[in-house]
Amino acid sequence: MQRPLADEIRPKTLDEVVGQRHLLSPGAVLRRLIDSGTEANMVFYGPSGTGKTTIANIIARQTNKTLHRLNATTASLQDVKDIIADVGTLLAPGGILLYLDEIQYFNKKQQQSLLEFMENGSLTLIASTTENPYFYVYGALLSRSTVFEFKAVSPEEVEPAVLRALKIEQDRSPLPLDWEQDVPRQIATACGGDVRKAINAVELLCRAAMPRDGKLMLTLDDVEQVAQRSAMRYDRGGDAMYDAASALMKSLRGSDPDAALHYLARFLEAGDLITPCRRLLCSASEDVGMAYPQAVSIVKACVDTAMQLGLPEAQLPLAQAAILLATAPKSNSVTAGIGRAWADVRAGRTGDVPRELQNVHADSAGMEREQGYLYPHDFPRHWVQQQYLPDALKGVHYYEYGDNKTEQAAKHYWDEIKGPQP
Structure with a gap:
């Protein structure tokens, strides 16, 4: 049977490896570790086809350890035990080098079974994963390993x-x-x-x-x-999806309509409408907010239309929403304001609701008191000076007007009515 071409031309030396110059160029830490023959536990993290297995094979050839390979998608705890049983025997006189592919599919117990032997040096682990190891790899194992991130090759x-x-x-x-x-x-x-x-x-x-x-x-x-679609990396629920969602959101915030359309197109190509719709709706309040308050209702209408149309027609209202948000004036005053208010609540800075604002039915029967609430619509220009925050927070300001035309117009309006605020 003829070997696959990809295996046939697999690089035999580090200089033949395609890409990963940040790891393999002269002077890089991983290159120095390999060239010096240092035995270290490592986790290789990155997309498929970027050289993780190739570099593990090169390391194996430069060590006297017995090489074992496991794929966590099919391996069991017994497979791990069988390999560990060779430690200290004639089958592995120099120790074991275990290359464990797709380690994210090993559960905690399976990963824990390796710790004792990694600790005493009888087993050297090189694990690879396409998912973020800090989410999927057991913490104690990570603490005994060095993580190297592989990049998609240009x-x-x-x-x-x-x-x-x-x-x-x-x-x-x-x-x-x-x-x-x-x-x-x-x-x-x-x-x-x-x-x-x-x-x-x-x-x-x-x-x-x-x-x-x-x-x-x-x-x-x-x-x-x-x-076909091979140029696009997308795994629903995986790092690629969240990276694309983050890039879409940041492109909208950064007012780059071209980048926003690019990342939106990635989701459309993958057939995912839910993720970009959520990002668009969030950006309308988080990044545009009070600078253009109508944006949230327009984006909501675009999202509803897209969900009713389905693909491929959904591309049009979603593209409209993305362009609107990317080109709209920006303000994060909503985000900053609620963030400051919520921080005080979490810190316990609350206090009793002022008597004037309490529910008129809150008093026990026979104990009614005059509430003292001033109804703003009974006063000129529908405003009257009155304390709304609890005493413990009197005078605190959470919301700051943004420097855009809409918020500055509102500020001017209220400055005329309320006068200078303390």
Whole structure:
């Protein structure tokens, strides 16, 4: 059986690894650890196809430890016990190096079973995960390990690997193999930073290539069919989803309509309407707020319309909402005001509700007292000086008018009525 091309051309040295220069360039901590042969427990965190397994294999070849590989999606606690049973025997005289892929699928008990042997040095762990290890990896295990984050590989870094794969396929092709000029670049771009996916695409394209005029030609149309949605990383409920949601929110706040539309399009491509709708609704109050109070009702109407239409038509009202929020004047006075008020409540700064504001039916029968509440609409311009905060908070200000036209107009209006405030 022929080996997969991605495995066949897997790098054997650190200099052959595609991408991850922040980890592997000369002088980087991980590079120094590997070159010096230092044995350390590590957690490799990052997207698929970015070199985690490749680097673990390189480390294994530079150590005298017996290498074991487990995938947490299929491994059991017994598998871990069987490996640990080799510690101190002739099967593992120098100790064990365990490469544990997708460690997030191990439960707490399974992860705990490794701790004793990591502590005494008889087992060195290299774990990999596509999810944030600080959420999914047991704290005691993390405290004994160093986390290294792997990044999606850029198209510029992937393209040489694609060309290398194409050359191998070209050398062993039964017919002359050629490709349209932009095919390598398109494959590198469409893989979404996943080198393995790019190499697999090369292999699939070469296997499916149709003979034409005595040779095989790889076309951009074929690349598009093979790539499909692979350039986009999206896992509902995973880091990629939350990263995209965060980027959408921050683009709206940063008044960048182009970026906002880009991240919105990612959700639309994934068929996720709920997440961007929540972000849009939140931004209307959090980031625009009193600078343009009508934004919240407009965005709500856009969201309701989108949910009624469904995809693909939902793209239009959601894009309208995103552009509105990104180009609207900004104010976080709502966020800051409720934040300060809630902080006081949490800190216990409350006090009794002033008598004037209490429910008129609060007194016991026969103990009624004059409430003393002044009805603002009975006074000129519908306002009268009156204490509303509890005595313990008298004079406290939570809301500060923003420096936008709408809030400054409101401030001017009330300054004329109320006069200078203490």
